[in-house]
Amino acid sequence: MTGKMRKRIFRIVLIPIVILIILVGIAVGVLYSQQQRLINLAIKELNKQLPGELVIEGSTISPFQNFPYISIGLKNVRFFATKQKTGRPMYQLEKLYVGFSLPDILRQKYNVKVILLKKGHLDLVRDVNGNLNIVEANRIRQDTITTTATESASLDLDIKKIVLRDLDIAFSDKQSGQHVNTHIDKIKTAFRADSVNIFADLEGSMIADYTTPTDTSLFRNKHVKLDLQLTYDQQRQFVSLPVGGLKLEDASFSITGTADLKNGNNVDFKVKGDRPDIDQLVSFVPASAMEQLKQFRYDGRLYFDGIIKGKLGGDQMPLIKINFGCENGWLLNEKANKKIDSLGFKGYYTNGAGHSLKTSELHLLSVSARPEKGIFKANFVMKDFTDPKMIMQINSDLQLEFIGAFLGIADLQRLTGHISLKMDFNELVDMTVPEVSMGKLKEGIQSELRVSDLTFRIPNYPHIIHNLNLHADMKNGFVKLDTLSFYFGNSDFAMNGSLSDLPALFHQQEKPVQVTFSARSKKMILKELLSYDSVIAKKAKEEIYGFNIGLSLETSVKELQHPAPLPKGKFKLEKLYASFKEYPHAFHDFGAELNINDTALLLRNFGGMIDSSDILFSGRVINYQLWFDQVKRGKTQIAFDLKSKRLAMKDVLGPVSRNYVPKDYQREVATGIWLRSKTDLRYDSVFKFAKIKLANVSAELQEHKIKVDSIKGTVKIGADKFLKLDTLTGRIGKTDFDVSMRLYMGKDSVKRKKENFLQFASRNLDLDQLTNYKLTANEDEETVVAAPAVTRTVIKDTSHSSGFNIFTVPFIDFRATVNIGRIKYHRLWLKNITSNVRMTTNQHIYLDTLGMGVAEGQIGMKGHFNGADPKKIYFRSRIRAFDVNIEKLMLKLDHFGQDYVINKNVKGRLNGQIRSRILMHPDLTPIIDDCEAQLDLDIRNGSLINFAPMQAMAGYFKDKNLNMIRFDTLRNKLTLKNGVLDIPTMNINSSLGFMEISGKQSLDMKMEYYMRIPLKMVTQVGFQSLFGKKREEVDADQVDAIEYRDKDKKVRFMSIKVTGTPDNFKVGLGKAKKT
Helix, strand or coil: CCHHHHHHHHHHHHHHHHHHHHHHHHHHHHHHHHHHHHHHHHHHHHHHHCCCEEECCEEEEEEEEECCEEEEEEEEEEEECCCCCCCCCCEEEEEEEEEECHHHHHCCCEEEEEEEEEEEEEEEEECCCCCEHHHHHCCCCCCCCCCCCCCCCCEEEEEEEEEEEEEEEEEEECCCCCEEEEEEEEEEEEEEECCCEEEEEEEEEEEEEEEECCEEEEEEEEEEEEEEEEEEECCCCEEEEEEEEEEECCEEEEEEEEEECCCCCEEEEEEEECCCCCHHHHCCCCHHHHHHHCCEEEEEEEEEEEEEEEECECCECCEEEEEEEEEEEEEEECCCCEEEEEEEEEEEEECCCCCCCCCCEEEEEEEEEECCCEEEEEEEEEECCCCCEEEEEEEEEEEHHHHHHHHCCHHHCCCEEEEEEEEEEECCCCCCCCCCCCCCCCCCEEEEEEEEEEEEECCCCCCEEEEEEEEEEEECCEEEEEEEEEEECCEEEEEEEEECCCHHHCCCCCCEEEEEEEEEEEEEEHHHHCCCCHHHHHHCCCEEEEEEEEEEEEEEHHHHHCCCCCCCEEEEEEEEEEEECCCCCEEEEEEEEEEECCCEEEEEEEEEEECCEEEEEEEEEECHHHHHCCCCEEEEEEEEEEEEEEEEHHHHCCCCHHHHCCHHHCCCEEEEEEEEEEEEEEEECCEEEEEEEEEEEEEEECCCCEEEEEEEEEEEEECCCEEEEEEEEEEECCEEEEEEEEEECCCCHHHHCCCEEEEEEECCEEHHHHCCCCCCHHHHCCCCCCCCCCCCCCCCECCHHHCCCHHHCCCCCEEEEEEEEEEEECCEEEEEEEEEEEEECCCEEEEEEEEEEECCEEEEEEEEEEEEECCEEEEEEEEEEEEEEHHHCCEEEEECCEEEEECCCEEEEEEEEEEEEEEECCCCCEEEEEEEEEEEEEEEEEEEECCHHHHHCHHHCCCCCCCEEEEEEEEEEEEEECCEEEEEEEEEEECCEEEEEEEEEECCCCEEEEEEEEHHHCCHHHHHHHCCCCCCCCCCCCCCCCCCCCCCCCCCEEEEEEEEECCEEEEEECCCCCC
């Protein structure tokens, strides 16, 4: 070939290529120049008319993405449901390519030929009203303004191919609760058309996941492949599917048929299984079960053939008929060398003449399997899926040891026993099915189940269930469980029961049914029953013996299946017996009846015995539905009545609960117990108030000899944080009371200013009985001893400072009024007690008035507690006494950490006034060594008992009784400060004669007294005693007459000083210093 010829050929070849390149370059340039306009045109028009918003991040030109088409690539395409563009986009694509043909671009005709969607998601939601979110968001608005001029270069659709790649599509149906999730690997759709038809080919693969509220495992993560060829006749609106292939996992199905869209969507499709093997059935098995099937070899002929024919659309459904079955199937566990042979069944489904669930039928006939040991044969027919009527025939006789070994499940490999089920149940008297050899069933018996010597292990339990035996039968729909007994570890169980009408569970929803159940056990060991959790089992030490329970329920099927929120009917506890090892008591003869109606839950006669104690409890809950509402609105009432003829604490207390009951009550026995109460509650999305009406509290305590009688009243607690107690009255032993109160427990400063009050009234208040106080023998005896001068009763080394301190609690404004007819407290009887007390927020308590009759006289008081500093609590008071018998008055004081009781040193009738400033312990016991008091006292017709200064002077009055010195009047103004009582000079006309006395007495028993005694009273022996001579004894029971001082005569006195303590004192001559 010459060089000239080669050049010519080269030019012929090169020129078209160059022209093509130039045309492509021109097209790319034109498209590049127009891309932004085209994109803006499309996006602007779409967003103008859509309720949602389409957003695009950017675009590029891709000449070879869909070659020979030239494409515009859109980046990060997002579509939002609303114009606000908030939340997750409804759909999002990493890339969207739109392809145009080269000739169209050169003619500036922008017809879309190819669409490619790549990497993204689409979320579809159908709401409860049936609206699909993507349809609503893409609904084109009707524009009333017509366009007068068209764009010179418009954007049109002439699609030849659509490709979906790497997309996640989710569909959620709020009406049914169904969820579909699909991951599309690749789906390619090609279109071609002529003047009459449009031809479409669809090919692709995906992973589908389908769940419903009742099924979350059957159709999960299934691999699906599609290969469809469609023809659409545009004029006739007629779709033909000559070739249709669907592959689900390893199962293949062919779908062919037609759809007449012009004449009511009339469809005619045929579905057929392409592979006549058992893989078609296995393809529908959940993934979790597929793992178990891997250990089996299996084979068999499975057929599937169905038609779908009729109108489809709106409420119309086409006719559906499906024939399916299995022949010559077998399953082999090679590892265990166990085989089930002769698997087979014939099936048929149709939705009937009405094309609905009402006319649907399902037939499973000649179901059979032949294990190595035993038989299994069955027929099953169901008609009317809305109210199922059934034929069920089963003849099964299986050795469970074979089943456990065949399945190869570790937890079942120790399964042994024998199970036999024979059933001949027919609700369709107008239909016959091939007979199944049922063996012998007693006349009238529709089914019989028998299990014997069953042994198996429950997963995660170390103990096995063994020796399980069961027998149950059904006659005319009545199911009776005669026997169910087994052992779990060392625990034994035996049960029986019945169901009055089994068919009613499937239809006749309003028909009443009765369920009974009884269970008994000789021994239940809880640590074995709870051994699935070692931590819980370790704590469970209880064992139950002689357990026996009987239950029954009368209701309807509708109530059982659709409780609102509880099934209405009658529930009975026929019997309950049980005794315990750790809780050493026995429950016996328990029973109860629970009735549930539309508005109320009524519990009647829940009662029985615990050891020798009895209880009887009844109650009701009105509007019980409120407690099941997520948002509570409305009123509800809870009421109860509890009675017991005899309730002993030893019968109900266990080793733990005993620690929370005071020892003196652990042996208490209460008789005649009656508690009755009702509580009204109101909610309005939140708690509003509770009104508790206590109708009666009565009981009698045998050990404490206290009778509680007729306690009643009303308590109201509100959302406003107010606690109100309205007229709570009753009797406890000899004590009666009437209490009313209002207390704010919140933090609102305005409400805190509202008056809080307590009103307490009682005709008789016996504090000794309420506190179980008893006088001791020593307290009852009125013995007179020689020393000391002050009777000091050291009760114990107290820790008053560590006691509860009420002043550490934040105070509120509070007022209390007390009116009590009589109080008994140890030896004191207080009468006509009236008091008004105020509490303020600055930790102060004001005792405005306190009056009482005590010790045959009257005492009045005003006082003020200052607890602003809880560590230093001061009490200021003024006390007036009128004709009080000092002998019957007892005071308790604290001196350097010890308790003192002073009440036997002075007798007489007291009048006077005491002003004091006292530092108190947290338990409000006075600290006498850190207090101040002024005592203006007048004691008449009195006597000094064992008075230390006088006993120290025994040698001077040996002919007188110094243990009891009588006097007519003792009047003085005393001062108590820092624990020392200062006694100014006073004249005493006494049984010793008249004398003058002054001095100091401290509570540590140190004394310093000065006495001026008339010289004539001192005998010669007295003078000798002053110098240490032995003194004479006098009659301790002698009562001497009182001698009075004659003011008209000049008297000579001897001045005597007494110092020391009653146990170690010194007597000498001395005078008090002049002040």
